[in-house]
Amino acid sequence: MTDVDHRPGAPPANGPGTTNLADILERVLDKGIVIAGDIKIDLLDIELLTIRLRLFVSSVETARKAGIDWWETDPALSSRAADSELRAENRELRERVQALESADGNGSAHSARTRDTAGT
Secondary structure, eight states: OOOOOOOTTOOOOOOSOOOOHHHHHHHHHHHOEEEEEEEEEEETTEEEEEEEEEEEEOOHHHHHHTTOOHHHHOTTTOHHHHHHHHHHHHHHHHHHHHHHHHHHSSSHHHHHHHHHHHTO
8 A cells, every 4th residue: 555645845756657748749759549429410300410530659660560651652642653653554555555566466556656756
């Protein structure tokens, strides 16, 4: 059993340990925190508005561990995502051109392209 000092002027007892804001922030960023809530407005049993809120606060590393990495694939937020999107589009166009050339069968498309690049 813990004895508590009840003398006037004695410093207040804070429990087993003190926690400051930096410790709390570090813990939240390390472990992550989820805040969820719904706001629903009805008028005479008619649903007028429903807002669903989901907020996940964490560090980038913790979010990646949780499988959240949308900022890496959003072209508006990442220049690498835009490059990746352009590469995927180029790959798709090359595959379509190759499919069209192979569908021609006798290689006339390839011959025409060769003539175009040769300037004839």
